[in-house]
Amino acid sequence: MAMYGLVQAARQWFKCLSDVLNTLGFNPCESDPCLMYRIDEEGLCIILMYVDDNLIIGSRKAIDKATKEIKAIFSVTVSPIATEYLGCEVNVAENYSCGWIGQPDLYKNLEKKFGNMLKGQ
Numbered sequence: 001m002a003m004y005g006l007v008q009a010a011r012q013w014f015k016c017l018s019d020v021l022n023t024l025g026f027n028p029c030e031s032d033p034c035l036m037y038r039i040d041e042e043g044l045c046i047i048l049m050y051v052d053d054n055l056i057i058g059s060r061k062a063i064d065k066a067t068k069e070i071k072a073i074f075s076v077t078v079s080p081i082a083t084e085y086l087g088c089e090v091n092v093a094e095n096y097s098c099g100w101i102g103q104p105d106l107y108k109n110l111e112k113k114f115g116n117m118l119k120g121q
Helices: 007-023 060-071 104-119
Strands: 035-040 043-050 053-058 088-092 099-102
Touching (some): 007 043
C-alpha cells in the first residue's frame, strides 16, 4: 500500500490496474506496458493507462464489455466521447471508422516561438 500523492502511489495503482486487466484477458503491448489490449468475440479493445486517466478505444461492443467489467471492480467515470486526452486533441469520425490524435496547440506555440523556421525557410 502507498499513500496518495507519493511517487509509489502511481506505481501501485498501475500495478493494481494492470493485474486486474490481466485477469480480464488484457495483454500488455510489448513496446509500452501502459497500453493493454484484448481481442475476443466482441472485437478489439485497447486501453491506454496514464495514472488515473485512461483511454479506451476499439469496437463499440468490446468497449462496452470492458467498461462493464471494470465498473464491477472499480468506481469509474466514463465519458462517452473523448475530445481531449493528456493534452492531446482527439477527433473521431461520425461513423467511428477512424480517429485522429494530435497536439495542434503545441505546433502553434512552436510556430510562435520559432516562426519561419518551421516553414522550411
